[in-house]
Amino acid sequence: MSGFCATRRNDGDRDGADEKEQRMSEDDFQEHDCDLCGSSDAIEIEVARHYTDGQPLHVCKGCGFVYVRRRRSAKRIAEVWSDDIYGEGYTARIPAVKARQVYVAEFLDTSIGLKGKAVCDIGGGEGQFLELIGTQEYGAKAFAIEPSPKNCKMMSAAGIENFCGSIEDYRASPKFKDRRFDVITIMWTLENCQSCRTMVDAAYDILKNRGHLLIATGSRILVPFKKPMQYYLNTNPADTHCFRFSANTLGGVFAVSGFKQTHINRYIDTDYLMAIAQRTDRSKDIPWEKDDYRQVIDFFKRWHQETQKHYKDD
Numbered sequence: 001m002s003g004f005c006a007t008r009r010n011d012g013d014r015d016g017a018d019e020k021e022q023r024m025s026e027d028d029f030q031e032h033d034c035d036l037c038g039s040s041d042a043i044e045i046e047v048a049r050h051y052t053d054g055q056p057l058h059v060c061k062g063c064g065f066v067y068v069r070r071r072r073s074a075k076r077i078a079e080v081w082s083d084d085i086y087g088e089g090y091t092a093r094i095p096a097v098k099a100r101q102v103y104v105a106e107f108l109d110t111s112i113g114l115k116g117k118a119v120c121d122i123g124g125g126e127g128q129f130l131e132l133i134g135t136q137e138y139g140a141k142a143f144a145i146e147p148s149p150k151n152c153k154m155m156s157a158a159g160i161e162n163f164c165g166s167i168e169d170y171r172a173s174p175k176f177k178d179r180r181f182d183v184i185t186i187m188w189t190l191e192n193c194q195s196c197r198t199m200v201d202a203a204y205d206i207l208k209n210r211g212h213l214l215i216a217t218g219s220r221i222l223v224p225f226k227k228p229m230q231y232y233l234n235t236n237p238a239d240t241h242c243f244r245f246s247a248n249t250l251g252g253v254f255a256v257s258g259f260k261q262t263h264i265n266r267y268i269d270t271d272y273l274m275a276i277a278q279r280t281d282r283s284k285d286i287p288w289e290k291d292d293y294r295q296v297i298d299f300f301k302r303w304h305q306e307t308q309k310h311y312k313d314d
């Protein structure tokens with residue numbers, strides 16, 4: 001998906017927005033417990049409602065994970081992304097996206113080395129990142145799993161090997177039964193899927209033993225505020241952006257699926273949070289540090305105050 005802050009303000013006409021709201025009201029929603037620790041004890045981050053058209057965002061009282069409780073099916077959320085949010089005309093070929101892809105490539109290369117590695121990007125988009133790591137400079141063997149047929153066509157034309165479908169489709173496909181990768185990348189995608197656990201577990205299954213998983217996200221929390229809150233939260237359906245990660249809870253995402261974190265970037269003064277973890281044999285529990293939910297609530301409160309005081313009308 002590799003979203004770049006698409007918001008409903010791109011919709012154009014009001015009739016289209018009404019139609020989407022009508023469809024949404026007919027959709028089937030289910031309440032979810034915390035994806036990381038399984039607790040159902042969560043508290044709403046009240047200030048978020050100012051920016052989400054009243055849609056609630058919660059924090060788990062057990063581990064401090066920030067997540068959306070009410071979600072539709074994975075299939076429906078994927079449809080909403082491709083039909084209602086991206087629509088026609090979305091492209092990742094803009095300077096800000098290219099810059100962050102170069103940053104990921106450099107982070108991977110300096111941390112674990114890319115030369116000769118079989119790399120699979122989940123949510124390969126238009127293939128821009130894979131094109132980059134396939135160059136002589138990085139020397140990786142690039143592969144994409146991407147649900148959009150339009151994007152897959154584009155990648156095939158550029159000579160990038162790809163599978164058109166979801167990660168679950170790929171895992172179920174007999175064609176790729178014995179194929180395993182050295183590195184999996186999930187970039188600006190995990191926060192937008194219905195179950196972060198399902199996606200990371202699927203990555204586990206298609207990785208070689210002791211292979212590496214990189215996760216990169218712009219949805220980082222418990223850091224200095226990088227922008228006014230209305231640019232961070234928006235009025236898109238809340239379940240199209242189910243998760244927001246701190247360095248600790250990203251570590252939790254790895255740990256609960258059997259990955260041991262090996263590298264993390266300087267997320268405190270970078271716009272992105274990214275970390276690399278190694279696949280283990282799941283024979284031991286992997287410890288991870290939890291966040292205090294009260295600190296998470298306080299963080300959003302302070303950010304809201306800062307926004308209201310200085311950037312309300314931006």
Ligand SMILES: [Zn+2]
Pocket residue numbers: 034035036037038039060061062063064065
């Ligand atoms: Zn939890």
